[in-house]
Amino acid sequence: MIKTILIILPKSIAGCLILKGLSLALNEIGFNVVVINIDDINNDIIKTYNIKIVLGYDYSYLMDDNVHNILSQFKNLIFIHYFADIPTSQLALGDKNIELYNILKTKKNTIIYIWDENYLNLFPNSKFLPLGINxxxxxxxxxxxxxxxxxxxxxxxxxxxxxxxxxxxxxxxxxxxxxxxxxxxxxxxxxxxxxxxxxxxxxxxxxxxxxxxxxxxxxxxxxxxxxxxxxxxxxxxxxxxxxxxxxxxxxxxxxxxxxxxxxxxxxxxxxxxxxxxxxxxxxxxxxxxxxxxxxxxxxxxxxxxxxxxHSFEKIALKIKDDILKLGEVKNDMQ
Known part of the structure; x- marks a missing residue:
């Protein structure tokens, strides 16, 4: 069964551009992709589209308390965070404090990608994933x-x-x-x-x-x-x-x-x-x-x-492989 990925677009323009390009690549390799602005997330979206995976930019859904509460109601979701800013910087944290970083460190069923290898030590089991382009x-x-x-x-x-x-x-x-x-x-x-x-x-x-x-x-x-x-x-x-x-x-x-x-x-x-x-x-x-x-x-x-x-398709294939390793998605998406 092909799984559906919810991609949450942030308020950051750069983050939106990156995730829009990546969403097209994920769709091309076999995922069903639903792209929603962070302000438009609600319970019905998760249920209607049978969302199994949530992917966002930097801290993503954690930046919005309402969205965080909505997603926390669904216990079997896989969360993917794609950092293209230093996780402890103001560009990533916005008006939130460093506690956001501490929260993400303890999250389960979570894959964390960081575009710069020098910051992999900030999160347990984080992975290096460079940016790409469509x-x-x-x-x-x-x-x-x-x-x-x-x-x-x-x-x-x-x-x-x-x-x-x-x-x-x-x-x-x-x-x-x-x-x-x-x-x-x-x-x-x-x-x-x-x-x-x-x-x-x-x-x-x-x-x-x-x-x-x-x-x-x-x-x-x-x-x-x-x-x-x-x-x-x-x-x-x-x-x-x-x-x-x-x-x-x-x-x-x-x-x-x-x-x-x-x-x-x-x-x-x-x-x-x-x-x-x-x-x-x-x-x-x-x-x-x-x-x-x-x-x-x-x-x-x-x-x-x-x-x-440097295509986003290569990035999407890496994400697919990592999801498969979690044992949550059957490898029937070739």
Whole structure:
């Protein structure tokens, strides 16, 4: 009997994009998949669809007391948590305290996946599971470059904001920032409070803000039409975040911070490019702005690499194998 997986979409945009892509892959390998926003969960959904497995992003259903209470009424459910944020960080915990982490550590019938191997020690029997991508959702036909330099993501954290400020000082309006408006406003407050930009450059920074991207089509258009897409990692120690896969799947050129995991999965200088420090970053931005035909070929190579090696189907097959090991799902889903 094929089992039904309930995928709970979080309020996090990145989490929604990840789980939507994964849900398609799980469906393709034989699971019945029901995708529901966390605010829409109720008792009838579990009963109507005969849910056996619940999969969510980070702490998932534990973030909402009402949803937690509903799911706790069903004693034979298997729970799967897929972490793409550090489990003890505010990005994962939200407005909850560290007790949420302690609760999850004691949960039974639970599989915990973490995208960065450095955090496997946080939970007993947790498993390493890198992120992937459904490249079909990000397909774009390149027309021309609209944005010289782009960053898509929250302008938060000392490392990221300070680097963005340095970029604004050097490249001014050639830099483009896409994020949720509230996050942008908070970054302006942080910059003012810490005196990172004077009035002239603060106004330039405000003009760099180009709005919020929500759908795969909106994201992939910006990635594909940016000469250089920046990645500034703030979560994890040695991981590949979702932005890397998104940019490459969109056939965009990616310039990312240097980590071993990048070298282990991609050919630097052929599939994407890395920077080591601020001087190296500026040198490479200058080079690829002047030689965008090279960036274009690298973007094509990177797109092919993620399609071949980093599909969500491989992630889904790993999840299926782990569920089968629990003895709860018959291996009749080939």
């Amino acid at each position: 490249a079909n959702l990000y397909k774009q036909n390149f027309q021309n470059y609209k944005y010289p330099i782009s960053f898509v993501g929250r302008p938060i954290g000392k490392k990221r904001i300070e680097l963005i400020c340095q970029i604004v000082k050097k490249y001014s309006n050639n830099f483009n920032l896409f994020c949720f408006k509230t996050h942008f406003q908070k970054s302006v407050e942080y910059i003012i409070e810490n005196k990172l930009l004077d009035e002239k450059y603060l106004n330039i920074y405000k003009n760099c803000y180009k709005g919020f991207l929500k759908t795969e089509d909106e994201l992939s258009f910006v990635y594909n039409s940016s000469c250089i897409n920046l990645n500034i990692t703030i979560q994890g120690k040695n991981n590949i975040n979702y932005r890397v896969y998104e940019v490459l799947a969109s056939e965009g050129f990616l310039l990312t911070d240097n980590m071993d995991s990048i070298f282990n999965n991609f050919e630097v200088g052929k599939d994407l490019e890395v920077y080591n420090d601020i001087d190296d970053l500026f040198d490479k931005i200058d080079f690829y702005l002047k030689n965008n035909y090279i960036a274009e070929q690298i973007a094509i190579n990177g797109s092919k690499k993620v399609q071949m090696n």
